[in-house]
Amino acid sequence: MxxxxxxxxxxxxxxxxxxxxxxxxxxxxxxxxxxxxxxxxxxxxxxxxxxxxHPAIADAIREQMDAFLHLSNYFTTSAQVSLAKKLVENSFASKVYFANSGAEANEAMLKLARKYGQGFHGEKTRFVSVDRGFHGRTMGSMSVTGNGKYKDQFGKSLQDVVHIPLNDVDALREAVDENTCGIIFEIIQGEGGLRQVTEEFIAAIREEARKHHALILVDEVQTGLMRTGNLFSHEAYGLTPDAMTLAKGLGGGLPIGAMLVHESVEDVLKPGDHGSTFGGNPVACAAGNAMLSVLLEExxxxxxxxxxxxxxxxxxxxxxxxxxxxxxxxxxxxxxxxxxxxxxxxxxxxxxxxxxxxxxxxxxxxxxxxxxxxxxxxxxxxxxxxxxxxxxx
Ligand SMILES: Cc1ncc(COP(=O)(O)O)c(C=O)c1O
Missing domain, CATH: 3.90.1150.10 (Aspartate Aminotransferase, domain 1)
Structure with missing residues (x-):
């Protein structure tokens, strides 16, 4: 070997x-x-x-490769626009931000919620997240991750994160208050042992989020894109998130991440507030378009x-x-x-x-x-x- x-x-x-x-x-x-x-x-x-x-993915990559590999986000590209359009037309969202990975997409979502919170008052910075949840390995996404295995040895995480047991409605009601800017969770915990959120927990999240002006942030990095039977797994609960992240399968095998946002928060982040050199790379988007077209076939x-x-x-x-x-x-x-x-x-x-x-x-x-x-x-x-x-x- x-x-x-x-x-x-x-x-x-x-x-x-x-x-x-x-x-x-x-x-x-x-x-x-x-x-x-x-x-x-x-x-x-x-x-x-x-x-x-898969031949459709290989063809899409080849075609994009012959045109150009990368332009930077100073340029718009048809591959990126058409992937965003497909995502918007098939979800709750009105706009898409492209990153390169799940962790990065989650970073964007955390920043969105923080900036949204700042529109209310300076102390509205807290995230509520769930024990055993997994959101990535960057400092922010690691901080909202609920398993010590991924973070304890790196010292202090992001301040202002409260972790509660999954599906514990009382703990949720206790944790969410006027200082909460976002509640982040997975519908089925991918790295946390395939534990699934209950209808009651989702109902309580919806109520508490609305009561305290906190954003509902759904991490569908692993559960999204038809993995659990619906295009997005929150659909089975009739839930409308404020923002959702995708990655993993989104690029048909190439690295990409995305944050999808609801119309009500699409203007929170302004030009220059966030960004990425490679985010929404045309080749990854072209592969993603091919992949998504197959998922959406009748x-x-x-x-x-x-x-x-x-x-x-x-x-x-x-x-x-x-x-x-x-x-x-x-x-x-x-x-x-x-x-x-x-x-x-x-x-x-x-x-x-x-x-x-x-x-x-x-x-x-x-x-x-x-x-x-x-x-x-x-x-x-x-x-x-x-x-x-x-x-x-
Ligand atoms: C639910 C969830 N969120 C975020 C991530 C992090 O994604 P990435 O490894 O692309 O940064 C993962 C990765 O396993 C995940 O399962």
Whole structure:
């Protein structure tokens, strides 16, 4: 494994690498240098929404590349405008700001809420966020992240963040007051073990936010773009956020992030208040346009619903067959978690031995984030392989 060795020699050691040298990807599969095939249930941690090597994405990238790669945000580009238009036409939002990642999109959203708060009074700077929530690794996004693992060793975080337990309505009512500028949360916690927000919690957020003029800030970096069955996961709750962030799958595999804002706050940030050199890069936007066009094709959502139902049936069958390993199934659509407690790492290792790639989150949850293009045959292969994997635990 020369590449692995070179990686250790030259790349800062921040990631627990999987001991594989991938040569290429196609659809739901990755292939190593020896030509071994692996079923990919990572999909780049919810990035490769249409799997590997989707022709529409490749064509869009090629076409944009032939025109120009980058112009800077002093110029408008058709790729950026048409991605923004698609997002606006299919969401609650009236305007889009483009960044390069989820953390950066969240930084923009925090700044939006801070500036909005300053329009009321100087002390309106507080964020309310949720235990185990994850919003990114920059100082701001890390500060609203609710898991000490990601931040405790970096000293003092951003002041003025209150963390409350997920779905604790009383704690929410206690925490939100006239000094709160924003309430930030995920609909399903991606890094926090696939825990899902309740209807009651959302209703209380809506009430408290309106009462105290705090913005509702929904982080859909992981849950967005049809991952949970709707284009955006908050839609299932009938919620209208003030702002929402996207990233991960938005660039069809290329880095991009976005903050979508409601009309009522579209004028809060003025020219020069925020920005980014690369944000909304034309090639990433072109790839995003191609990806989003596929998601919005007629019948895609219905087919996805049917497939995720089929996958869930398979998982329920696995839970019946392996009740001592799988304790609970969490999540929605194709963002699913198997709660396996202390077995999580072992399940992941055995899956790799069986050429199935899956990931662990929140220490005890096996996370399933397959590309949305997965077929019934691939679901069957996944369930059969998992059955073998779990039989050895
Ligand atoms: C919900 C959520 N928000 C924000 C982020 C950070 O995104 P990025 O790694 O692109 O900065 C992530 C990444 O996993 C995420 O899951």
């Amino acid at each position: 020369t590449l692995m060795r070179e990686d250790q020699n030259y790349v800062l050691n921040l990631y627990k690498r999987i001991p594989l040298e991938i040569a290429r990807g196609e659809g739901m599969y990755l292939y190593d240098r020896e030509g071994n095939r692996y079923l990919d249930f990572y999909s780049g941690i919810a990035v490769n929404t249409l799997g590997h090597g 019948g895609f959502k219905e087919e996805l619903k049917e497939k995720s139902g089929y996958l869930l049936e398979g998982l329920e069958m696995l839970m019946d067959r392996h009740p001592l390993v799988i304790r609970e199934i969490r999540g929605e659509g194709l963002m699913l978690g198997l709660v396996v407690g202390a077995h999580a790492e072992r399940v992941k290792e055995r899956a790799l031995e069986h050429h199935l790639l899956l990931n662990v989150t929140g220490n005890e949850v096996v996370r399933l984030l397959p590309a949305l293009i997965l077929s019934r045959e691939e679901i069957d292969l996944f369930i059969e392989t998992m059955d073998d994997v779990l039989s050895g635990i």
